[in-house]
Amino acid sequence: MSRVISPPDASPATPHSNGKAGAARKTVLITGGAGFIGSNFARHIFEKYPDYRIVVYDALTYAGNVENFSPAMRESDRFEFIYGNICNAAQVTEVVGSADIVVHFAAETHVTRSIFDGRTFFETDVLGTANLAGAAVHHGSRIERFIHISTSEVYGTCRSDQESMDEEHPLEPCSPYASAKVGADRLVYSYWRTYGLPAVVVRPFNNYGPSQHLEKCIPRFITSALLREPLTVHGVGGSARDWLHVADTCQAIDRIVHAPAESVVGEVFNLGTGIATDVLSIAKRVLRHAGLPEDHVAFIGDRPGQVELHRACTQKVRRVLDWQPRISLDEGIARTFDWFRENESFWRRQMWMRKIKILTTNGREWH
Numbered sequence: 001m002s003r004v005i006s007p008p009d010a011s012p013a014t015p016h017s018n019g020k021a022g023a024a025r026k027t028v029l030i031t032g033g034a035g036f037i038g039s040n041f042a043r044h045i046f047e048k049y050p051d052y053r054i055v056v057y058d059a060l061t062y063a064g065n066v067e068n069f070s071p072a073m074r075e076s077d078r079f080e081f082i083y084g085n086i087c088n089a090a091q092v093t094e095v096v097g098s099a100d101i102v103v104h105f106a107a108e109t110h111v112t113r114s115i116f117d118g119r120t121f122f123e124t125d126v127l128g129t130a131n132l133a134g135a136a137v138h139h140g141s142r143i144e145r146f147i148h149i150s151t152s153e154v155y156g157t158c159r160s161d162q163e164s165m166d167e168e169h170p171l172e173p174c175s176p177y178a179s180a181k182v183g184a185d186r187l188v189y190s191y192w193r194t195y196g197l198p199a200v201v202v203r204p205f206n207n208y209g210p211s212q213h214l215e216k217c218i219p220r221f222i223t224s225a226l227l228r229e230p231l232t233v234h235g236v237g238g239s240a241r242d243w244l245h246v247a248d249t250c251q252a253i254d255r256i257v258h259a260p261a262e263s264v265v266g267e268v269f270n271l272g273t274g275i276a277t278d279v280l281s282i283a284k285r286v287l288r289h290a291g292l293p294e295d296h297v298a299f300i301g302d303r304p305g306q307v308e309l310h311r312a313c314t315q316k317v318r319r320v321l322d323w324q325p326r327i328s329l330d331e332g333i334a335r336t337f338d339w340f341r342e343n344e345s346f347w348r349r350q351m352w353m354r355k356i357k358i359l360t361t362n363g364r365e366w367h
Protein backbone atom coordinates (compact mmCIF):
# COMPACT_ATOMS: atom_id res chain seq x y z
CA MET A 1 0.00 0.00 0.00
CA SER A 2 1.17 3.54 -0.67
CA ARG A 3 2.92 5.54 1.98
CA VAL A 4 1.51 9.01 2.04
CA ILE A 5 2.25 11.69 4.57
CA SER A 6 0.12 14.78 4.22
CA PRO A 7 0.51 17.92 6.29
CA PRO A 8 -2.57 18.65 8.41
CA ASP A 9 -3.41 21.70 6.29
CA ALA A 10 -2.92 19.97 2.94
CA SER A 11 -6.14 19.77 0.99
CA PRO A 12 -5.50 17.81 -2.24
CA ALA A 13 -5.03 14.08 -1.97
CA THR A 14 -1.71 12.67 -3.06
CA PRO A 15 -2.02 11.88 -6.76
CA HIS A 16 0.62 9.23 -6.67
CA SER A 17 2.65 7.36 -4.14
CA ASN A 18 4.16 3.90 -4.08
CA GLY A 19 6.28 3.52 -1.00
CA LYS A 20 7.29 -0.15 -1.35
CA ALA A 21 10.88 0.44 -0.45
CA GLY A 22 13.08 -2.58 -1.06
CA ALA A 23 16.67 -3.18 0.00
CA ALA A 24 18.72 -0.33 -1.42
CA ARG A 25 22.28 0.82 -1.06
CA LYS A 26 21.43 4.47 -0.59
CA THR A 27 18.34 6.59 -0.22
CA VAL A 28 18.42 9.88 -2.08
CA LEU A 29 15.85 12.41 -0.91
CA ILE A 30 15.00 14.90 -3.66
CA THR A 31 12.94 17.89 -2.57
CA GLY A 32 11.09 19.67 -5.37
CA GLY A 33 11.54 16.50 -7.43
CA ALA A 34 8.23 16.99 -9.24
CA GLY A 35 9.50 20.24 -10.77
CA PHE A 36 11.68 20.84 -13.79
CA ILE A 37 15.29 20.20 -12.71
CA GLY A 38 14.33 17.97 -9.77
CA SER A 39 12.35 15.56 -11.94
CA ASN A 40 15.10 15.38 -14.55
CA PHE A 41 17.56 14.66 -11.75
CA ALA A 42 15.28 12.03 -10.14
CA ARG A 43 15.00 10.25 -13.52
CA HIS A 44 18.75 10.47 -14.05
CA ILE A 45 19.51 8.84 -10.68
CA PHE A 46 16.73 6.29 -11.07
CA GLU A 47 18.03 5.12 -14.45
CA LYS A 48 21.74 5.22 -13.65
CA TYR A 49 21.79 3.66 -10.16
CA PRO A 50 19.53 0.60 -10.01
CA ASP A 51 20.43 0.00 -6.37
CA TYR A 52 19.43 3.45 -5.12
CA ARG A 53 16.11 4.26 -3.54
CA ILE A 54 14.68 7.64 -4.53
CA VAL A 55 12.27 9.63 -2.40
CA VAL A 56 10.72 12.72 -3.93
CA TYR A 57 9.23 15.19 -1.48
CA ASP A 58 7.16 17.90 -3.12
CA ALA A 59 4.24 20.20 -2.29
CA LEU A 60 2.94 20.10 -5.89
CA THR A 61 2.58 23.83 -6.27
CA TYR A 62 1.54 25.09 -9.72
CA ALA A 63 5.12 24.17 -10.79
CA GLY A 64 5.10 20.53 -9.65
CA ASN A 65 3.73 17.74 -11.79
CA VAL A 66 3.66 14.02 -10.94
CA GLU A 67 3.52 13.24 -14.65
CA ASN A 68 7.16 14.29 -14.76
CA PHE A 69 7.94 10.84 -13.28
CA SER A 70 8.36 8.15 -15.91
CA PRO A 71 6.00 5.14 -15.88
CA ALA A 72 8.98 2.96 -14.87
CA MET A 73 9.56 5.15 -11.81
CA ARG A 74 5.92 5.11 -10.80
CA GLU A 75 5.80 1.35 -10.92
CA SER A 76 9.11 0.79 -9.15
CA ASP A 77 9.46 -0.30 -5.55
CA ARG A 78 12.54 1.87 -5.17
CA PHE A 79 10.76 5.10 -6.00
CA GLU A 80 8.55 6.88 -3.52
CA PHE A 81 6.65 10.11 -3.82
CA ILE A 82 5.73 11.95 -0.62
CA TYR A 83 3.36 14.85 -0.87
CA GLY A 84 4.48 17.52 1.58
CA ASN A 85 5.68 21.02 2.19
CA ILE A 86 9.20 21.91 3.30
CA CYS A 87 7.66 24.56 5.54
CA ASN A 88 6.25 21.77 7.72
CA ALA A 89 9.18 21.23 10.10
CA ALA A 90 7.84 18.12 11.86
CA GLN A 91 7.13 16.30 8.62
CA VAL A 92 10.46 17.35 7.10
CA THR A 93 12.29 15.96 10.14
CA GLU A 94 10.56 12.62 9.65
CA VAL A 95 11.21 12.45 5.93
CA VAL A 96 14.89 13.43 6.19
CA GLY A 97 15.33 10.66 8.77
CA SER A 98 15.28 7.97 6.08
CA ALA A 99 17.77 9.67 3.74
CA ASP A 100 21.49 9.19 3.18
CA ILE A 101 21.77 12.00 0.66
CA VAL A 102 19.60 15.09 0.40
CA VAL A 103 19.39 17.07 -2.84
CA HIS A 104 17.31 20.14 -2.18
CA PHE A 105 15.62 21.72 -5.22
CA ALA A 106 12.26 22.77 -3.72
CA ALA A 107 11.70 26.48 -4.09
CA GLU A 108 9.52 29.16 -5.55
CA THR A 109 11.50 29.88 -8.69
CA HIS A 110 9.96 32.44 -11.02
CA VAL A 111 11.71 35.82 -10.86
CA THR A 112 8.79 37.62 -12.49
CA ARG A 113 6.29 36.27 -9.96
CA SER A 114 8.59 37.26 -7.09
CA ILE A 115 8.55 40.86 -8.29
CA PHE A 116 4.76 40.87 -8.22
CA ASP A 117 4.43 39.10 -4.86
CA GLY A 118 7.55 37.95 -3.02
CA ARG A 119 6.23 36.65 0.29
CA THR A 120 6.02 32.93 -0.48
CA PHE A 121 9.55 33.08 -1.86
CA PHE A 122 10.90 33.93 1.57
CA GLU A 123 8.68 31.39 3.30
CA THR A 124 9.60 28.49 1.03
CA ASP A 125 13.11 29.32 -0.10
CA VAL A 126 14.50 30.58 3.22
CA LEU A 127 12.36 29.11 6.02
CA GLY A 128 11.75 25.85 4.18
CA THR A 129 15.49 25.46 3.65
CA ALA A 130 16.05 26.17 7.35
CA ASN A 131 13.69 23.28 8.18
CA LEU A 132 15.49 20.93 5.84
CA ALA A 133 19.00 21.86 6.94
CA GLY A 134 17.87 21.70 10.59
CA ALA A 135 16.41 18.22 10.03
CA ALA A 136 19.67 17.07 8.42
CA VAL A 137 21.61 18.33 11.44
CA HIS A 138 19.12 16.60 13.73
CA HIS A 139 19.76 13.26 11.99
CA GLY A 140 23.50 13.86 12.22
CA SER A 141 25.78 11.10 11.06
CA ARG A 142 23.14 9.41 8.89
CA ILE A 143 23.30 12.22 6.31
CA GLU A 144 26.32 11.78 4.05
CA ARG A 145 25.72 14.81 1.89
CA PHE A 146 23.35 17.77 1.78
CA ILE A 147 23.34 19.37 -1.66
CA HIS A 148 21.64 22.72 -1.78
CA ILE A 149 20.58 23.91 -5.22
CA SER A 150 21.14 27.64 -5.16
CA THR A 151 21.25 29.77 -8.32
CA SER A 152 23.47 32.13 -10.29
CA GLU A 153 20.82 34.80 -9.60
CA VAL A 154 22.45 35.29 -6.19
CA TYR A 155 25.27 37.18 -7.93
CA GLY A 156 23.07 39.82 -9.51
CA THR A 157 24.59 41.19 -12.67
CA CYS A 158 28.19 40.54 -13.68
CA ARG A 159 30.48 43.32 -12.45
CA SER A 160 31.66 45.54 -15.30
CA ASP A 161 35.33 44.87 -14.48
CA GLN A 162 34.83 41.09 -14.68
CA GLU A 163 34.31 38.90 -17.74
CA SER A 164 32.53 36.15 -15.86
CA MET A 165 31.30 35.33 -12.38
CA ASP A 166 33.35 33.00 -10.24
CA GLU A 167 32.21 31.66 -6.86
CA GLU A 168 33.81 34.68 -5.13
CA HIS A 169 31.72 37.21 -7.07
CA PRO A 170 29.81 39.45 -4.62
CA LEU A 171 26.25 38.43 -3.86
CA GLU A 172 24.14 41.32 -5.17
CA PRO A 173 20.65 39.89 -5.76
CA CYS A 174 18.49 41.99 -8.09
CA SER A 175 15.05 40.47 -7.41
CA PRO A 176 13.09 39.18 -4.39
CA TYR A 177 13.60 35.62 -5.75
CA ALA A 178 17.34 36.15 -5.88
CA SER A 179 17.50 37.63 -2.38
CA ALA A 180 15.49 34.72 -0.95
CA LYS A 181 17.94 32.34 -2.64
CA VAL A 182 20.89 34.28 -1.15
CA GLY A 183 19.29 33.77 2.27
CA ALA A 184 19.00 30.02 1.69
CA ASP A 185 22.46 29.73 0.13
CA ARG A 186 24.21 31.42 3.07
CA LEU A 187 21.99 29.65 5.60
CA VAL A 188 23.20 26.28 4.32
CA TYR A 189 26.79 27.48 4.31
CA SER A 190 26.42 28.64 7.93
CA TYR A 191 25.02 25.22 8.93
CA TRP A 192 28.21 23.68 7.57
CA ARG A 193 30.32 26.16 9.58
CA THR A 194 28.24 25.92 12.74
CA TYR A 195 27.02 22.33 12.89
CA GLY A 196 29.26 20.52 10.44
CA LEU A 197 26.39 19.80 8.05
CA PRO A 198 28.05 18.00 5.09
CA ALA A 199 26.75 20.68 2.75
CA VAL A 200 27.59 21.58 -0.83
CA VAL A 201 26.12 24.68 -2.45
CA VAL A 202 25.50 24.48 -6.20
CA ARG A 203 24.81 27.59 -8.29
CA PRO A 204 23.43 26.58 -11.69
CA PHE A 205 23.10 29.24 -14.37
CA ASN A 206 19.97 29.40 -16.57
CA ASN A 207 18.70 25.87 -17.13
CA TYR A 208 16.42 24.76 -19.95
CA GLY A 209 15.17 21.44 -21.29
CA PRO A 210 12.28 18.97 -21.12
CA SER A 211 9.50 19.48 -18.54
CA GLN A 212 10.35 23.10 -17.84
CA HIS A 213 7.34 25.18 -16.89
CA LEU A 214 5.79 27.29 -19.61
CA GLU A 215 6.35 30.49 -17.65
CA LYS A 216 10.13 30.30 -18.21
CA CYS A 217 11.83 31.96 -21.17
CA ILE A 218 12.75 29.11 -23.54
CA PRO A 219 9.53 27.06 -23.09
CA ARG A 220 7.51 30.26 -23.55
CA PHE A 221 9.38 31.05 -26.76
CA ILE A 222 9.07 27.49 -28.07
CA THR A 223 5.36 27.18 -27.35
CA SER A 224 4.68 30.64 -28.83
CA ALA A 225 6.53 29.51 -31.96
CA LEU A 226 4.56 26.26 -32.08
CA LEU A 227 1.36 28.32 -31.79
CA ARG A 228 2.66 30.72 -34.47
CA GLU A 229 2.31 33.62 -32.01
CA PRO A 230 4.91 36.40 -31.69
CA LEU A 231 7.59 35.76 -29.05
CA THR A 232 7.32 38.33 -26.24
CA VAL A 233 10.65 39.82 -25.22
CA HIS A 234 11.35 42.15 -22.27
CA GLY A 235 12.94 45.50 -23.16
CA VAL A 236 15.10 45.02 -26.26
CA GLY A 237 16.08 41.48 -25.29
CA GLY A 238 19.64 42.52 -24.52
CA SER A 239 19.89 40.76 -21.19
CA ALA A 240 22.45 37.97 -21.66
CA ARG A 241 22.49 34.64 -19.77
CA ASP A 242 24.56 31.52 -19.57
CA TRP A 243 22.20 28.77 -20.83
CA LEU A 244 22.79 25.25 -19.58
CA HIS A 245 20.88 22.16 -20.70
CA VAL A 246 19.34 20.35 -17.73
CA ALA A 247 20.96 17.01 -18.68
CA ASP A 248 24.36 18.62 -18.13
CA THR A 249 23.21 19.96 -14.76
CA CYS A 250 22.11 16.46 -13.70
CA GLN A 251 25.52 15.03 -14.66
CA ALA A 252 27.26 17.67 -12.55
CA ILE A 253 25.08 17.12 -9.48
CA ASP A 254 25.65 13.36 -9.85
CA ARG A 255 29.40 14.03 -9.64
CA ILE A 256 28.90 16.16 -6.53
CA VAL A 257 26.88 13.36 -4.90
CA HIS A 258 29.69 10.88 -5.54
CA ALA A 259 32.83 13.01 -5.10
CA PRO A 260 35.04 12.47 -2.04
CA ALA A 261 33.72 14.57 0.84
CA GLU A 262 37.01 16.42 1.30
CA SER A 263 36.83 17.87 -2.22
CA VAL A 264 33.25 19.18 -2.12
CA VAL A 265 31.83 19.60 1.40
CA GLY A 266 31.72 23.25 2.46
CA GLU A 267 32.30 24.33 -1.16
CA VAL A 268 30.29 26.33 -3.66
CA PHE A 269 30.19 25.31 -7.34
CA ASN A 270 29.00 27.24 -10.35
CA LEU A 271 27.40 25.18 -13.11
CA GLY A 272 27.40 26.92 -16.48
CA THR A 273 28.93 26.96 -19.93
CA GLY A 274 31.02 30.14 -19.75
CA ILE A 275 29.12 31.51 -22.78
CA ALA A 276 26.52 34.27 -22.52
CA THR A 277 23.74 34.64 -25.11
CA ASP A 278 21.19 37.45 -25.08
CA VAL A 279 17.47 36.77 -24.90
CA LEU A 280 16.75 38.22 -28.37
CA SER A 281 19.29 35.82 -29.91
CA ILE A 282 17.58 32.93 -28.11
CA ALA A 283 14.24 34.07 -29.57
CA LYS A 284 15.79 34.17 -33.06
CA ARG A 285 17.26 30.69 -32.70
CA VAL A 286 13.87 29.33 -31.68
CA LEU A 287 12.20 31.12 -34.61
CA ARG A 288 14.77 29.75 -37.06
CA HIS A 289 14.20 26.27 -35.72
CA ALA A 290 10.43 26.72 -36.14
CA GLY A 291 10.83 28.03 -39.70
CA LEU A 292 9.45 31.46 -38.74
CA PRO A 293 10.87 34.89 -39.65
CA GLU A 294 13.34 36.28 -37.11
CA ASP A 295 11.27 39.42 -36.52
CA HIS A 296 8.24 37.44 -35.27
CA VAL A 297 8.80 39.13 -31.89
CA ALA A 298 6.72 41.48 -29.69
CA PHE A 299 8.64 43.71 -27.30
CA ILE A 300 7.14 44.50 -23.88
CA GLY A 301 8.33 46.65 -20.96
CA ASP A 302 11.56 45.68 -19.29
CA ARG A 303 11.56 43.81 -15.99
CA PRO A 304 12.57 45.85 -12.94
CA GLY A 305 15.75 44.52 -11.36
CA GLN A 306 16.77 42.96 -14.69
CA VAL A 307 20.11 41.17 -14.66
CA GLU A 308 22.12 42.44 -17.62
CA LEU A 309 24.82 39.82 -17.87
CA HIS A 310 25.29 36.36 -16.43
CA ARG A 311 28.31 34.35 -17.52
CA ALA A 312 29.72 31.57 -15.39
CA CYS A 313 33.33 31.09 -14.58
CA THR A 314 33.48 27.29 -14.60
CA GLN A 315 37.14 26.77 -13.69
CA LYS A 316 36.41 25.41 -10.23
CA VAL A 317 33.93 22.74 -11.27
CA ARG A 318 36.23 21.66 -14.11
CA ARG A 319 39.22 21.45 -11.82
CA VAL A 320 37.58 19.72 -8.85
CA LEU A 321 35.00 17.52 -10.58
CA ASP A 322 36.35 17.27 -14.11
CA TRP A 323 32.92 18.30 -15.35
CA GLN A 324 32.03 20.34 -18.37
CA PRO A 325 28.79 20.65 -20.29
CA ARG A 326 28.40 18.46 -23.37
CA ILE A 327 25.30 19.90 -25.02
CA SER A 328 25.76 22.99 -27.19
CA LEU A 329 23.11 25.71 -27.20
CA ASP A 330 22.01 24.87 -30.76
CA GLU A 331 21.68 21.18 -29.97
CA GLY A 332 19.96 21.91 -26.65
CA ILE A 333 17.40 24.24 -28.21
CA ALA A 334 16.73 21.76 -31.01
CA ARG A 335 16.22 18.92 -28.50
CA THR A 336 14.01 21.08 -26.27
CA PHE A 337 11.96 22.29 -29.24
CA ASP A 338 11.37 18.70 -30.34
CA TRP A 339 10.42 17.65 -26.82
CA PHE A 340 7.76 20.39 -26.55
CA ARG A 341 6.46 19.59 -30.04
CA GLU A 342 6.11 15.93 -29.09
CA ASN A 343 4.67 16.55 -25.62
CA GLU A 344 1.90 18.98 -26.34
CA SER A 345 -0.34 17.56 -23.61
CA PHE A 346 2.29 18.61 -21.02
CA TRP A 347 2.18 22.29 -21.92
CA ARG A 348 -1.42 22.61 -23.14
CA ARG A 349 -2.51 22.11 -19.52
CA GLN A 350 -0.31 25.02 -18.44
CA MET A 351 -1.59 27.41 -21.10
CA TRP A 352 -3.78 29.32 -18.67
CA MET A 353 -0.63 30.20 -16.68
CA ARG A 354 1.35 31.29 -19.71
CA LYS A 355 0.27 34.89 -19.36
CA ILE A 356 0.54 36.28 -15.85
CA LYS A 357 0.23 39.80 -14.55
CA ILE A 358 3.66 41.23 -13.94
CA LEU A 359 5.26 44.45 -12.85
CA THR A 360 7.46 45.98 -15.54
CA THR A 361 9.25 49.31 -15.64
CA ASN A 362 6.19 50.57 -17.59
CA GLY A 363 3.79 49.54 -14.81
CA ARG A 364 1.56 46.44 -14.65
CA GLU A 365 1.27 44.40 -17.82
CA TRP A 366 0.21 40.98 -18.99
CA HIS A 367 3.13 38.89 -20.07
Ligand SMILES: NC(=O)c1ccc[n+]([C@@H]2O[C@H](COP(=O)([O-])OP(=O)(O)OC[C@H]3O[C@@H](n4cnc5c(N)ncnc54)[C@H](O)[C@@H]3O)[C@@H](O)[C@H]2O)c1
Pocket residue numbers: 031032033034035036037038057058059060061062063064065084085086087104105106107108109110124128149150151152181203204205206207208213
Ligand atom coordinates in the same frame (compact mmCIF):
# COMPACT_ATOMS: atom_id res chain seq x y z
N1 LIG B 1 15.43 26.63 -13.71
C1 LIG B 1 16.57 27.28 -13.65
O1 LIG B 1 17.03 27.87 -14.63
C2 LIG B 1 17.35 27.33 -12.35
C3 LIG B 1 18.64 27.87 -12.38
C4 LIG B 1 19.39 27.89 -11.21
C5 LIG B 1 18.87 27.38 -10.05
N2 LIG B 1 17.61 26.87 -10.03
C6 LIG B 1 17.13 26.32 -8.76
O2 LIG B 1 16.89 24.95 -8.97
C7 LIG B 1 15.79 24.51 -8.18
C8 LIG B 1 14.75 23.87 -9.07
O3 LIG B 1 14.34 24.81 -10.06
P1 LIG B 1 13.21 24.42 -11.13
O4 LIG B 1 13.39 25.33 -12.27
O5 LIG B 1 13.22 22.96 -11.35
O6 LIG B 1 11.91 24.83 -10.33
P2 LIG B 1 10.39 24.47 -10.56
O7 LIG B 1 9.63 25.72 -10.23
O8 LIG B 1 10.17 23.81 -11.89
O9 LIG B 1 10.10 23.34 -9.46
C9 LIG B 1 10.06 23.64 -8.09
C10 LIG B 1 9.47 22.43 -7.39
O10 LIG B 1 9.46 22.70 -5.99
C11 LIG B 1 8.19 22.34 -5.47
N3 LIG B 1 7.92 23.19 -4.30
C12 LIG B 1 7.69 24.52 -4.28
N4 LIG B 1 7.43 24.93 -3.04
C13 LIG B 1 7.53 23.83 -2.24
C14 LIG B 1 7.41 23.62 -0.85
N5 LIG B 1 7.10 24.64 -0.03
N6 LIG B 1 7.58 22.38 -0.37
C15 LIG B 1 7.88 21.35 -1.20
N7 LIG B 1 8.00 21.49 -2.53
C16 LIG B 1 7.84 22.72 -3.05
C17 LIG B 1 7.21 22.59 -6.60
O11 LIG B 1 6.00 21.88 -6.43
C18 LIG B 1 8.02 22.13 -7.79
O12 LIG B 1 7.85 20.75 -8.02
C19 LIG B 1 15.30 25.73 -7.43
O13 LIG B 1 15.87 25.75 -6.15
C20 LIG B 1 15.82 26.90 -8.25
O14 LIG B 1 16.03 28.03 -7.45
C21 LIG B 1 16.84 26.83 -11.16
